[in-house]
Amino acid sequence: SLALRFVAADLDIPQVSAGAAEVLGECPTVGTSTAREIAGRLMVHSVVVVVLASPHLHIHVGLGRGVSSDFQRATREALVQAGVLDYFRSDKPLHQTLYMSASGRPNASPVLLLLFSPGATKTQVSLSHDIHTMLRKGSANRIPIFGGSSGDYFHFESNCQIVNGVVCSDAVALVFIETEILFGLGMAHGFVPTTKRALVTDASGHIVRQLDGRPAVEVCAELLNIPLKKLGDGSVWFSRFPFGATDIYGNSLLYVPERILQDGSIQFGPLMRNDQVITLMRGTKRQIAKAGWTSYSKAIASGGLKRPSLGLMFSCALRQRLIGEYEAKQVESICRRAKTPIAGFYTFGEQGVSDDGLPVYANHSVSTLVFS
Numbered sequence: 220s221l222a223l224r225f226v227a228a229d230l231d232i233p234q235v236s237a238g239a240a241e242v243l244g245e246c247p248t249v250g251t252s253t254a255r256e257i258a259g260r261l262m263v264h265s266v267v268v269v270v271l272a273s274p275h276l277h278i279h280v281g282l283g284r285g286v287s288s289d290f291q292r293a294t295r296e297a298l299v300q301a302g303v304l305d306y307f308r309s310d311k312p313l314h315q316t317l318y319m320s321a322s323g324r325p326n327a328s329p330v331l332l333l334l335f336s337p338g339a340t341k342t343q344v345s346l347s348h349d350i351h352t353m354l355r356k357g358s359a360n361r362i363p364i365f366g367g368s369s370g371d372y373f374h375f376e377s378n379c380q381i382v383n384g385v386v387c388s389d390a391v392a393l394v395f396i397e398t399e400i401l402f403g404l405g406m407a408h409g410f411v412p413t414t415k416r417a418l419v420t421d422a423s424g425h426i427v428r429q430l431d432g433r434p435a436v437e438v439c440a441e442l443l444n445i446p447l448k449k450l451g452d453g454s455v456w457f458s459r460f461p462f463g464a465t466d467i468y469g470n471s472l473l474y475v476p477e478r479i480l481q482d483g484s485i486q487f488g489p490l491m492r493n494d495q496v497i498t499l500m501r502g503t504k505r506q507i508a509k510a511g512w513t514s515y516s517k518a519i520a521s522g523g524l525k526r527p528s529l530g531l532m533f534s535c536a537l538r539q540r541l542i543g544e545y546e547a548k549q550v551e552s553i554c555r556r557a558k559t560p561i562a563g564f565y566t567f568g569e570q571g572v573s574d575d576g577l578p579v580y581a582n583h584s585v586s587t588l589v590f591s
Contacts, residue, residue, distance in 0.1 A: 220246075220247070220271050220272050220273055220276040220277075220278055221246070221247050221248075221249070221270075221271045221276065221278045221280075221394060221396075222239070222243050222246050222247070222248040222249075222268060222269065222270050222271075223248075223249060223250060223268070223269040223271075223531075223562075224236070224239060224248060224249070224250030224251075224266065224267070224268055224269075224381055225250060225251060225253050225256045225257075225266070225267040225268075225269075225562070225563065225564040226250060226251070226252055226253065226256075226266050226267075226379075226381070227252070227253055227255075227256060227263070227264045227265055227266070227372070228252040228253060228254070228370065228371035228372050228374070228377075228378060228379070229264060229371075229372060230264070230266065232252060232379050232381070232386050233386050235266055236250075236381055236384060236386050237384070239266075239268060240383075240384050243268075243270075246270070247278050247280045247383065247394075248280075248381065248382070248383050248384075249280055249333070249335065249381060249382055249392050249393070249394050250335070250380075250381035250392070251335040251367070251369040251370075251378070251379065251380055251381065251392065251564065252369050252370060252371055252378045252379040252380075253369070253370050253372075253564035253565055253566075254370030254371065254372050254373060254536035254539075254564070254565040254566065254567065255372070255536065255539060255564065255565035256563075256564050256565070257532055257534070257550060257561060257562055257563040257564060257565075258562050259551075259554050259560065259561060259562075260547065260550055260551050260554065261546060261547040261550045261551075267562055267563075267564070269529075269531070269562045271529070271590075273398075273400060275398055275399050275400050276396060276397075276398050276400065277396070277397040277398065278394060278395075278396060279301040279302055279303055279394070279395040279396075279397075280300075280301055280382055280383065280392075280393070280394050280395075281296070281297035281298060281299070281300035281301030281302075281303075281382070281391075281392075281393050281395075282296075282297055282300060282380070282382035282385060282387065282390055282391070282392055282393075283295065283296035283297030283298075283300070283390060283391040284296065284387055284389065284390045285389060285390075286336065286337050286346055286350070286389050286390060286391060287337070287343050287346065287389050290346040290349050290350050290353070290391075291353060293390065293391050294350050294353055294354065294391050296391075297390075297391040297392070297393050298393070301393060301394075301395050303395040306330070306357075306358060306362060306395070307353075307354055307357035307358050307362075308357055309356065309357055309359065329397060329398060329399060330362055330363075330395065330396065330397050330398075331362070331363050331365065331395075331396045331398070331402065331588075332354065332362055332363065332364045332365070332366075332393060332394070332395055332396075333365050333366055333393065333394040333395075333396065333588075334350070334351070334354070334364055334365070334366030334391070334392075334393045334394075334570055335366055335367065335368075335369055335380050335381075335391075335392040335393070336350050336351075336366065336368050336369070336380070336391055336392075336568075337368065337369055337378055337380070337388065337389050337390070338368035338369045338370050338371070338378050338566070338567025338568060339368075339375065339477055339488065339567055339568075340371075340375045340376060340377060340378070341375045341376065343389075344425050344477070344486060345368055345488060345567060345568055347368040347488075347567075347568045347570070347580065348425075348488065348489045348490045348568070348580045349490060350391060351364060351570055351578070351580040352490065352580070354578075355578045360577050360578060362578070363404055363572055363578060364570050364571075364572075364578040365404055365531070365533075365570060365571055365572075365586060365588045366393075366533070366569075366570040366586075367533035367563075367564065367566030367567075367568065367569055367570065367586070368566050368567040368568035368569075369566075369567065370536055370564070370565060370566055370567045373536065373540075378567070380392035400590055400591055401522050401523065401524055401590075401591035402518075402522050402524075402588060402589060402590045402591065403517075403518040403519055403520065403521040403522020403523070403524055403588075403589050404517075404518050404521055404522075404571055404572040404586070404587065404588050404589075405513070405514045405515065405516065405517025405518035405519075405520070405521060405571070405572070405586075405587050405589075406514055406517065406569070406571040406572060406573065406574075406579065406581060406584055406585065406586045406587070407510040407511075407513035407514040407517065407584065407585055408471070408473055408502075408507070408510050408581070408583055408584040408585070409502045409506040409507035409508070409509055409510035409513070410461065410463060410471065410473060410500035410501060410502040410506070410507065410583070411471070411500065411501060411502060411506070412463060412465055412471060412498045412499075412500055413498065413499045413500065413501055415442045415498065415499040416496055416497065416498045416499070417430040417431050417438050417442065417496070417497055418430065418431055418494065418495070418496055419491055419492065419493055419494065419495045419496075419497060420432050420493060420494075421493065422491040422492055422493050422495075424490060424491070425477075425486055425487050425488070425489070425490060425491065426480070426484050426485070426486055426487075426491070427484060427485050427487060427491050428482075428483075428484040429484075430497075434483040434484075435483065435484050435485045436450065436479050436483040436484070436485060437483070439476075439485065442499050443460060443499070450479065457475055457476045457477075458475070458537045458540055458541050458583070459541060460499055460500065460501060461473045461474065461475040461476075461500050461582065461583050462474045462475070462476070462497040462498060462499060462500065463497065463498050463500040464495065464496065464497060464498065465498060466575075470573060470574045470575065471498075471500065472573065472579060472581055473500065473581055473582050473583045473584060474487055474488070474489050474491070474497055474582065475487070475488055475537070475582035475583050476488075488567075488568055488582045489580055489581075489582065504541070504542045504543075504545050505545070507538065507541060507542050507545075508542050508545040508546065508548070508549040509549070510538075510584070510585050511532065511534065511549045511550065511552075511553050511585050511587075512549065512552065512553050512556065513585075514532070514584075514585040514586065514587040515530060515532070515553055515557060515561075515587050515589065517574070517587070518530070518587045518588060518589040519589055521572070521576070522589065522591065524589060524591045525591070526591055527557065527559045527589045527590070527591060528559065528560075528590055528591060529559065529560050529562075529589070529590045530553075530557060530559050530560065530561040530562075530563075530587060530588070530589045530590075531561075531562060531563050531587065531588045531589075532550075532553070532561055532562070532563035532585060532586075532587045533563050533564060533565075533566050533569055533570075533571075533585070533586045533587075534546075534563065534564075534565050534566065534569075534584075534585045534586075535565070535566055535567075535568075535569055535581075535582060535583045535584055535585070536565040536566060536567060537582070537583050538565075538583065538585070539565065559589070568580065568581070568582055569581045569582070569584045569585070569586040570586060571584070571586030571587070571588075
């Protein structure tokens with residue numbers, strides 16, 4: 220029904236794609252370049268292929284090019300190619316029918332969107348959150364979105380998206396799945412909030428210029444309790460101590476800065492807004508490592524799955540830098556405890572479902588999809 224490909228960015232991806240096509244034939248195929256791969260364990264410089272086959276899976280794939288120049292046009296192009304644009308138009312009633320019962324489960328949705336989008340590079344901010352927001356608003360939050368931003372092993376040069384035999388950079392690759400098979404989604408990160416907070420007072424898009432009415436970089440240095448010059452470009456410190464926002468239920472969504480700009484503003488991965496309170500987060504290596512199993516357990520619980528058959532795990536590449544050897548051990552532990560095939564990749568941004576069931580875009584997290 221569908222083949223997924225996770226390919227190390229340092230390989231010849233067009234050649235890999237051609238080789239896979241020789242084996243897969245006409246099978247619809249969607250894939251991405253990675254920042255590491257998962258196939259029962261943590262993989263490096265590898266190709267991982269996942270094949271799904273069932274008469275209860277109905278697959279629609281699409282590709283939209285030119286994200287950096289016009290992400291809305293590229294996203295619409297992918298939806299049109301897949302033949303599912305009407306599900307993501309707020310002026311259409313089609314999406315209102317999607318939370319119907321499936322196999323007796325009142326909380327199961329019969330459709331799912333799987334999405335791969337460009338990760339950040341040295342010259343281009345990732346527009347993955349912008350794409351996710353467009354899809355989420357168009358479907359009125361009623362379609363689960365699971366996906367990840369493409370990576371390239373921390374080179375930040377270029378990353379690829381794959382649909383059938385076409386390999387692109389700067390594209391949206393998506394799969395719209397209609398199914399009666401039960402599935403569940405979960406997301407976790409392992410960080411907890413501290414008491415240090417700041418108010419976003421000047422932000423637009425991905426850029427925060429001021430916190431608490433002062434230059435953002437100065438406030439960040441104070442929150443981290445380090446000299447401003449030691450903060451540097453921020454990549455090391457921000458991966459250890461990301462920011463987050465906590466809702467009234469106690470659930471935290473991480474907002475990880477990507478870099479400090481020359482004017483003292485900070486570029487974030489997600490979209491930021493004024494009057495938003497962000498909290499400095501912290502977590503031990505053990506807590507962060509446990510997020511993988513927590514994510515898997517949430518997916519099982521959310522879908523009410525008694526017989527899981529396949530898990531897809533998309534994990535933030537920053538986790539490897541932060542917890543080192545713990546990451547490889549936790550992936551092996553999840554696969555051993557789950558007794559279910561687990562595959563996926565390390566991402567430059569994650570898409571999944573929050574604890575209250577809404578589609579969310581995150582950083583520094585693990586997003587898991589499990590099929591019954």
